[in-house]
Amino acid sequence: MDKSKILEAVKTRIIEKIEKFENLIESTRASNNDTKSSMGDKYETGREMLQQEINNLQRQLNETLGQQTVLQKINAEPCTKVQNGALVQTDKGLFYIAVAAGELILDNQKVITISPESPLAKSMTALSKGQSFSLNNVPQIIKEIW
Template sequence: MNKSDILKIVKKKLSEKIETLERLISETRASNNETKSSMGDKYETSREMVQQQISTLQIQLNENRKSHTFLITLNVNPHQIIGVGSLVETDKGLFYIAVSCGEIIYEGKKIFVISSESPLGAALLGKKKTEQITLNNSAQNIVNIW
């Protein structure tokens, strides 16, 4: 497994999320400016709801930007002990410990990109090949680490 290629896919996915969020914020701001009217309280309530929506999108955008910046620091060298930047194969699936990004497909295989703070990510940290973890009463054997 080429972790450099996997990292490129994750970066691309985050870049696309960032672009989408930036577009949504821009469109939401534009629609807020276009809907000005003299409806009094209803207008102010609507305007506040739009502002809250923009704030929520801005938080998501900042988190995605922070994750994208973090990816630059990841070590793509093979690991013997699971840590941030490790690609881990268990008997339940493939997991790339980096940032919370969801599922990607690499060479026809599903890889779940998870954060080290996630329950599974935290359980895997510090483990070695052939060790076992238990999460939610379900055991997983570590088959391989890259």
């Protein structure tokens, strides 16, 4: 499995998320500026709701920018133990430990990207090929690490 392809796919997904949030913030700000009315309280309530939406989108954008920073520190070098940047095959699936960016399909294979802070990643951190671990009473065996 080519880790560099996975890393690039995750980076692309994060860039797309950043662009989406930036566009949503921009369009929400524009609609906030367009909300001019003489309705008093309704006007203020509407503006406040739009401002809360902008704040929520900004928070999500900042989280995604943080993920992008984490990805910049990851390389595609092979790993012998489970760590940040490792691609881990267990008997339950294929996991890329970097950022939580969801599921990717590459070369007809499903890769689940997870954060090193996730319970799954923490359960297998520092383990090697052939070792086992358990999460939520579900035992798993590490078959391969790239």
